[in-house]
Amino acid sequence: MHWVRRLFQKSRTEKHLDEELRFHLEQQIADYVAAGLRVDEARRRAQLEFGGLERVKEEVRDARWETHLDNLLRDFRYAFRSLRRDHSFSLTAIFALALGVGSCTIVFSVVYSALFDALPYKHFGRSVVVKMHNLANGGDLKDRKYFSPEEVRAFREQNHVFEDIIVYHGFRPSYDNGHFIHNFSFGMLVTTNTFDYLGVPPLLGRTISQEDGSPNAPPVFVMNYRLWQREFAGDPKTLNTTFILNGKPTTLVGIMPLQFNAFGTNFWEPFSPDQISGSLMGRLRPGVSVQTAAADLDAIAHRMHKANPGGIFAEDKFAIVPETLLDSLIGDFKKTLYALLGAVLLLLLIACSNVANLFLARATARQREIAMRATLGATHGRLIRQLLVESSVLASTASVAGWVLAYFGLKVVVALIPAGTLPEETVIRMHMPVLFLSLGLTILTTIFCGLAPALHVLRGELQPRLAGSGKASGGALGHGKLRAVLVVGEVALSLVLLTGAGLLMRSFFVLTRVDLGFDPKNVVYFQLNLSPSYFFKWGDTASIKNSLEKKNALTRQLLARMQALPGVTSVSELNNPPPLTSETSDTIIPGKPHAERWETTIDECSEGYFRTLGLPLLRGRLLSVDDASSARHVAVVNETFARKYFANEDALGHKVKFGNLDLPFVETPHDIYFEIVGIVRDFKTRDYVNPSWQTVPQAFMPYSVAGYSWRSFMARSAVDPKLLLKNFGQELRDLDPSVEIAESGTLESSLHKFYRGPQFELVTIASFAGIGLALVLIGIFSVMAYTVALRTHEIGVRVALGAQQTNILRLVLLNGFRLVAIGVLIGLLASYELTRFLASQISGVSATDPLTFAAVVTVIVLVALAACLLPARRAAAVDPLVALRYE
Amino acid sequence: MTQGKAEYVKGTLDLLILKIVALGPNHGYAIAQRLQQISKDFFQIHQGSLYPALHRLEDRGWLEAEWKDTETGRDAKFYTLTRKGRKHLEAELVNWERLTEAVALVLRTAE
Numbered sequence: 002m003h004w005v006r007r008l009f010q011k012s013r014t015e016k017h018l019d020e021e022l023r024f025h026l027e028q029q030i031a032d033y034v035a036a037g038l039r040v041d042e043a044r045r046r047a048q049l050e051f052g053g054l055e056r057v058k059e060e061v062r063d064a065r066w067e068t069h070l071d072n073l074l075r076d077f078r079y080a081f082r083s084l085r086r087d088h089s090f091s092l093t094a095i096f097a098l099a100l101g102v103g104s105c106t107i108v109f110s111v112v113y114s115a116l117f118d119a120l121p122y123k124h125f126g127r128s129v130v131v132k133m134h135n136l137a138n139g140g141d142l143k144d145r146k147y148f149s150p151e152e153v154r155a156f157r158e159q160n161h162v163f164e165d166i167i168v169y170h171g172f173r174p175s176y177d178n179g180h181f182i183h184n185f186s187f188g189m190l191v192t193t194n195t196f197d198y199l200g201v202p203p204l205l206g207r208t209i210s211q212e213d214g215s216p217n218a219p220p221v222f223v224m225n226y227r228l229w230q231r232e233f234a235g236d237p238k239t240l241n242t243t244f245i246l247n248g249k250p251t252t253l254v255g256i257m258p259l260q261f262n263a264f265g266t267n268f269w270e271p272f273s274p275d276q277i278s279g280s281l282m283g284r285l286r287p288g289v290s291v292q293t294a295a296a297d298l299d300a301i302a303h304r305m306h307k308a309n310p311g312g313i314f315a316e317d318k319f320a321i322v323p324e325t326l327l328d329s330l331i332g333d334f335k336k337t338l339y340a341l342l343g344a345v346l347l348l349l350l351i352a353c354s355n356v357a358n359l360f361l362a363r364a365t366a367r368q369r370e371i372a373m374r375a376t377l378g379a380t381h382g383r384l385i386r387q388l389l390v391e392s393s394v395l396a397s398t399a400s401v402a403g404w405v406l407a408y409f410g411l412k413v414v415v416a417l418i419p420a421g422t423l424p425e426e427t428v429i430r431m432h433m434p435v436l437f438l439s440l441g442l443t444i445l446t447t448i449f450c451g452l453a454p455a456l457h458v459l460r461g462e463l464q465p466r467l468a469g470s471g472k473a474s475g476g477a478l479g480h481g482k483l484r485a486v487l488v489v490g491e492v493a494l495s496l497v498l499l500t501g502a503g504l505l506m507r508s509f510f511v512l513t514r515v516d517l518g519f520d521p522k523n524v525v526y527f528q529l530n531l532s533p534s535y536f537f538k539w540g541d542t543a544s545i546k547n548s549l550e551k552k553n554a555l556t557r558q559l560l561a562r563m564q565a566l567p568g569v570t571s572v573s574e575l576n577n578p579p580p581l582t583s584e585t586s587d588t589i590i591p592g593k594p595h596a597e598r599w600e601t602t603i604d605e606c607s608e609g610y611f612r613t614l615g616l617p618l619l620r621g622r623l624l625s626v627d628d629a630s631s632a633r634h635v636a637v638v639n640e641t642f643a644r645k646y647f648a649n650e651d652a653l654g655h656k657v658k659f660g661n662l663d664l665p666f667v668e669t670p671h672d673i674y675f676e677i678v679g680i681v682r683d684f685k686t687r688d689y690v691n692p693s694w695q696t697v698p699q700a701f702m703p704y705s706v707a708g709y710s711w712r713s714f715m716a717r718s719a720v721d722p723k724l725l726l727k728n729f730g731q732e733l734r735d736l737d738p739s740v741e742i743a744e745s746g747t748l749e750s751s752l753h754k755f756y757r758g759p760q761f762e763l764v765t766i767a768s769f770a771g772i773g774l775a776l777v778l779i780g781i782f783s784v785m786a787y788t789v790a791l792r793t794h795e796i797g798v799r800v801a802l803g804a805q806q807t808n809i810l811r812l813v814l815l816n817g818f819r820l821v822a823i824g825v826l827i828g829l830l831a832s833y834e835l836t837r838f839l840a841s842q843i844s845g846v847s848a849t850d851p852l853t854f855a856a857v858v859t860v861i862v863l864v865a866l867a868a869c870l871l872p873a874r875r876a877a878a879v880d881p882l883v884a885l886r887y888e
Numbered sequence: 889m890t891q892g893k894a895e896y897v898k899g900t901l902d903l904l905i906l907k908i909v910a911l912g913p914n915h916g917y918a919i920a921q922r923l924q925q926i927s928k929d930f931f932q933i934h935q936g937s938l939y940p941a942l943h944r945l946e947d948r949g950w951l952e953a954e955w956k957d958t959e960t961g962r963d964a965k966f967y968t969l970t971r972k973g974r975k976h977l978e979a980e981l982v983n984w985e986r987l988t989e990a991v992a993l994v995l996r997t998a999e
Binding site: 017018020021022024025027028029050051052056057060061063064065066 | 915916917918920934935936939940941943944947955962963964965
């Protein structure tokens, strides 16, 4: 490879070039002599024609590639040298860029992982889940995701928008392991095309195939990795063994990898072919939008409804609303991600203005050097290349530093993301595209920031810069203006970031410090996992009645045993531990027609509910032991219920009906009117979706009226309530060993779970705002220090003419403050516009909260003051003699 | 080389050099001489153009260089056309013919 040789044998190449050109010259001389010229005349003429030997050599070198490489290496060496010499500049620029790029890389990684790489399933971006939305004012559920076999068949056969549709339905079979029967996990009935649809191969064995769905196929199921590890210690011999599920021998044919977690269940079984009903998921054909799909499915559903009225939505007032699979899984976290993305971009802008500022200062200081090199013959191209190399050295270093920062920062952020916000399948990590994006961003930034000022210098006249002292020359003025603009911009951007963080903080305090209206201290709750012996057969009235009595007997006995334990103050049965509201029902009050939907949060509970939560009775009476034991149709309501539905009347004594109890698939006696016997004080509630506290109409009925399998208990104690849980478990085992405690905890800890989402957003955005503020501090400081250095001469003259130290101090401070004031003003206007986007994520505080705005302005002004103070003091300490001699 | 001629030569110097070298291996001086002779003194290539061009063509692998003795017994750098260079030359010649034909056509027709 002769080009490699050439690179390493540069001296030889040079020698050869010299020889080649000399040979040419000598040949020319020889020819002239042969033509009859005298030797000295021939040499003179040949040399004249040839021109400078060195110049020709230079031109030849330019034609060869290794020279370019050589120059580039030299540029790199020069860049390193000059960056090292100016290390305070380099370090500050790298620091600012690394912070900006690092933060961006973190957020980009989270966004990329959560939105573009969230799920391991084939084309998951085109998967949508289908929901039916109730548009009627009264009636039943607001939404339903369950579709009957006829509806499923209609959607599968008549749609024009899906490539493929899968159907799935949750179930919880009993598992007989030979010793005892229990519910070991949640499962899903799925259509046989499900695994093909999702496109993930099994870890062991096989997935469910087409044949498994045929009427006489032997029953099989596929298990997920977690259950396999938890219950069977990951033993490969588990495969192909037969389990007794719901009394039916079922063979385990496959185990899925850890990443596969479809529908959040532990195992999958095929539907029997005539009973395919449940939730629908479909993959849109390429190019079909969710809206198009909605229209297509809506038409099918309405056509079906016309042909055969009835069903869950009795009226023809419903709409089919498909939602992308990802949206249905991450929901509101998307908004948080967008807020983070906004914040981090603001931060990047601050970092960029900082770097641009530093480069500007440097370019001004280097005017003389650049002018000198240009005068000595460096071409513009050469100078620009030199500056480009310098910029890219800085950018690469900053990128690497930023990545290191992002690597550790990402771990912190991932740990902060509340459990359950992202699908279990999602793994957040740094992706190559993100790294390239951030590298590109850095290089672009540095080149833009580094080259623009340099070009500015090159474009102008060189002579005056060469003559000037380099620092105090007139060229600095234009840059001074640009620098001022950058500082103003930085202050404004940082103010927007801080306002966002401030609002989130205020909202978080409102959220956590709010008076809930109940006392969560020293209260434990737990849920029961009933065994199949408590279940009933569909449509079998005797079985339903029997099941209800059995459940209520267990509840009554357990409550009595819990109450008898030492340390227990009061106990209660309930559906859901507050503050979470889950069951919202349509409300019907005779003689009170209403246009809009009346919704009440209902809970079936025992008489101890109010005492356990510390809810004071306002009027009437509370539920009594008798109400519960004889399942009386009475209800206690809250203040909001009474005020909203009975305005000026007395609610006591009125009758009320709750639509939910009339639903066809609920094990409740239908068409019951409850008499309102008491009114209690409101307490605050919230649901899964909306982060803010709400006061909603509530009603409490005796648990014994309904036969729900969903049984929760809570107890208030005088001692640490967690200690009681073990005793409760013991009592439960004594009563019925087949029933287990499912989920348990204290009310306080479950309250904290709600705070983790807002806390995540607050911590991340506040960190970015903090970093932004630090960058602004550096930015203002460097500009002020630079301005003072530029004006040393002027200040010296002022002092010499009698200016006092305080005058100088004021001069510099005012100078800095003018910039800050303009920045604050612009920032306030921008914040006023931009915080609207945060409105959906804050509660209890307005998006234009004056207190937050005032606090943020104070912080910025204080930081700016600190940044100006040091340069101002340096200016005030200028010795006129030194300053004047400085020139 | 005079100014006017330089305009013509700019893109064609490489082509001319390749063509001359295609006649047989030669050193830089001889190439310049041959070019001048054949063109009846129209092309007088300056060293400042010739040698960068030669080195550039060598860089691209169209020419190969070798140090050999001349008839006078002196060591000189001889350039030979490579196979790649020959291919390039052929392609360029076709292009050149097309270009000149087209130019001629326009000039004739537009008269």
